[in-house]
Amino acid sequence: MENCLFCKFVKGEIPCAKVYESDKAIAFLDINPINPGHILVILKKHVDYIFDLEDKDYKELFLEAKKVAKAIKFALGPKRVGVAVEGFGVPHAHIHLVPINRGYELNPNNAKPMDNKELEKIAEKIRKGFGK
């Protein structure tokens, strides 16, 4: 889709702190993380609302999220990786994966901007967590 920020990430027209890419999906750090290591997982295909995805794409997205969550867990060592989907910010279906250590930590009110240098440092750590 023409003016979609996430489609521009997919095409590489706008840079993002990417940690993972497959044929169908990418994962990158949220620039306003709830906690360091907060990642968004998206399909390359543009669909706005997550529950409008075809079944096979929906499964694919969640399976990709599972892979990414394992890498976050290995790389950063949180007790859990929380999952959230709202979909109001950018109209391209995305899953939030947030490293958390206690209940109620998955709170968007805790999100704050992080600079690119720090994002890239965390991305580098998480990239090393794949396949472990």
Ligand SMILES: [Zn+2]
């Ligand atoms: Zn898009």
